Amino acid sequence: MSHDAPGPTLQARTQAFLREFFAKGEQLVRELVAENGRLRSALAAGEGEAGETARTVDRLSRQVAELEIECAELRRSTAGGVDGGKGFRTRLDDLEREHYRLAAMYVAGSQFHVATTVEDVLRTLTEILLNFVGVGRFAVYVVDEERQTLFPLVREGAEVAELDELALPLAAPQGGQAGLAAVIERRARWTADAPSGAEPGVLLQLPLFAGTRLVGLVRVERFLPQKQAFDDGDSGLLELVSEHAGVGIETAWIRAHAQDVPLSRGALERLVGT
Amino acid sequence: MTQASEGGPKLTALVVEDSPPMRKMIVFALSRVRGLTVVEADDGVDALRRIASTKFDIIITDINMPILDGLKLIKRLRADEAYRDVPIIIITTEGAEEDRQRALALGATSYITKPIQAPQVIDLVREVLGLTDGSR
Numbered sequence: 519m520s521h522d523a524p525g526p527t528l529q530a531r532t533q534a535f536l537r538e539f540f541a542k543g544e545q546l547v548r549e550l551v552a553e554n555g556r557l558r559s560a561l562a563a564g565e566g567e568a569g570e571t572a573r574t575v576d577r578l579s580r581q582v583a584e585l586e587i588e589c590a591e592l593r594r595s596t597a598g599g600v601d602g603g604k605g606f607r608t609r610l611d612d613l614e615r616e617h618y619r620l621a622a623m624y625v626a627g628s629q630f631h632v633a634t635t636v637e638d639v640l641r642t643l644t645e646i647l648l649n650f651v652g653v654g655r656f657a658v659y660v661v662d663e664e665r666q667t668l669f670p671l672v673r674e675g676a677e678v679a680e681l682d683e684l685a686l687p688l689a690a691p692q693g694g695q696a697g698l699a700a701v702i703e704r705r706a707r708w709t710a711d712a713p714s715g716a717e718p719g720v721l722l723q724l725p726l727f728a729g730t731r732l733v734g735l736v737r738v739e740r741f742l743p744q745k746q747a748f749d750d751g752d753s754g755l756l757e758l759v760s761e762h763a764g765v766g767i768e769t770a771w772i773r774a775h776a777q778d779v780p781l782s783r784g785a786l787e788r789l790v791g792t
Numbered sequence: 793m794t795q796a797s798e799g800g801p802k803l804t805a806l807v808v809e810d811s812p813p814m815r816k817m818i819v820f821a822l823s824r825v826r827g828l829t830v831v832e833a834d835d836g837v838d839a840l841r842r843i844a845s846t847k848f849d850i851i852i853t854d855i856n857m858p859i860l861d862g863l864k865l866i867k868r869l870r871a872d873e874a875y876r877d878v879p880i881i882i883i884t885t886e887g888a889e890e891d892r893q894r895a896l897a898l899g900a901t902s903y904i905t906k907p908i909q910a911p912q913v914i915d916l917v918r919e920v921l922g923l924t925d926g927s928r
Contacts, residue, residue, distance in 0.1 A: 611911045614824065618910035621820045629813050645813045652907040743887065744905065 619751040622650045623758055630762035634773060639766035640672055643736070646759055648674060651752050652745035653738050657681055660734040660767065668735050675740065684735075698723055698735070705730045708760035710753035722748070724756060726764035733764040803921060804829045804846065808839040808853035808865065809883065814906075818852060818883070821910040825917055836860025840868065847874060850921055852881045852904070855891045863894055870899040879920040883908070 526534070629642040640658060647653040655675030659668040662683075670681035684698065701708065701715035701723045708724045715723030719739060726734035736759065741747075748756075779785075805828055809815035815832055822830045831846065833839035835857040842848075851869065855862035862882055869875040879901040884892045892903055901920055904913055917923075 614911045614914065615909065617824075618817070618821060621910075622817055625813050625816045625820070642813060645811050649811070649814050649906045649908070650817070742885070742907070745907070 615751065619754060622646075623754050626650065626755060626758055627762060630758075630766045633766050634770060636767055636770045636774070639763055639770055642766070643759060643763045644672070644674055646755060647736070647738070648742075651748075651755055652742045653740070654742040654745075655740035656736055656738045658734060658736050659684060661686070661732055671734075686732075701725050701735075702732060705732075707757060707764070709757055722756070724760045726760060726767065728764045728768035731764075731768065733767045736760075736763070802827055802829075803849040804831065805850045805852060805917070806831050806833060806839060806842060806846075806848040808833040808836065808851065808857070808862070810835050810854060810857045814854070814883070814908075817908065817910075818913060821908070821913040822852075822917060824910065824914050825923065828917070828921075836862065836865040836868075839865055843869070843872075843875070848878065850879045850881065850917060851875075852883065852917070854883045855888065855895060863891070863898060866895055866898045866900055881916060881920065 626642070626646045629645075630639065633639045633642055643658065647656055653674075655673075657670050657673040657676075657678065660671045661667070662669055666686040668684040668686060670678050670683070672678060673681065686702075697713065697715035697717040697720065700713040702725055704712060704725075705727070706712075707727050714721070717723075720737050721740070722738040724736040724738070725732060726736065805822055807815055807818050807822065807830060809818060809832075815834075819830050819832055822828055831842055831848070833842050836853075837860045839851070839853065840860070853862045853865055860868075866880055866882070869878070869880060880899065882892065882895045882900045882903045883906065884895070884903050885906050895903065902916060904916060
């Protein structure tokens, strides 16, 4: 029988195991401490980055807010610019209309001035009312001084034969002629602040005077379809018609009945007193 | 002949209208279009006479005129190679729908309705001629 060499005793093995166990435990604790320290450092570092990030975010937020404010201001000023542009355009259109109205008055006045016949005067009157003012139906009455009547001479937009004469004077107007009487009694051209003379079926009555002599009357009955009412620009033209058409008719009447006498120096000098 | 002003495009318009007041007002309105030279004609025959000697860039014509009316004028112009594509604006009344349709069928480009207003005339002519805002 053989005998193996005797091994470490149980006590020695137990002690070795315990040394190794505690050594590993110590090692583990050191590693844990180290890891803890690293993690603390990392955490501290992380907190620093987060703080910086927060500051950056704050800075960027402020910049964004500032940009938004600037953007809003730009939007406001752009809108203001657009509104301003619209305002200028509206103003320009107003000026064009005013300019055009003055030109219309100039053209109308000059046309009455160059009219040499009653027909010319009536044509000009018709064109102004129809094309410049926008009146679709109206009648022109002229005074018959011998018979003391206003008789319908021409009518635009309907038959003149439908109309009756109007008796003068109108001192005691009957019902529907009260407006006409008010217009004629002024003995002056129509103005925007004068009575309109509106009556049933008549929007406006324009007396045609040559000085204080009543020559005729325009009864405005209806607008063109695209026009609903007189506007501010119409009154100047209507005043002009009331003033110039009467003078034009009287002048054309005198011309039609005047002798054709040649101009002569002697006669002209006598006329001007030289 | 009315020269609106210096600068801008050099274009020439012909206004054909037998009514002197109406013609003067259209000419006046067009004088507001910068660089546009405006020539007047009393009626269609007068217009053809002027067209024979001048090439116009736009024609504005009334419909109801003696001798040669606006519809016949449009027909004559569209038969002319030089005026096949030249804008023609007609002047009509609100109630003249039939005339307006006939004119457009014959080749009219657009129309103005009486009573005319300067801004509308100016804007339409500028639009038809493709002029910019600076031309007004």
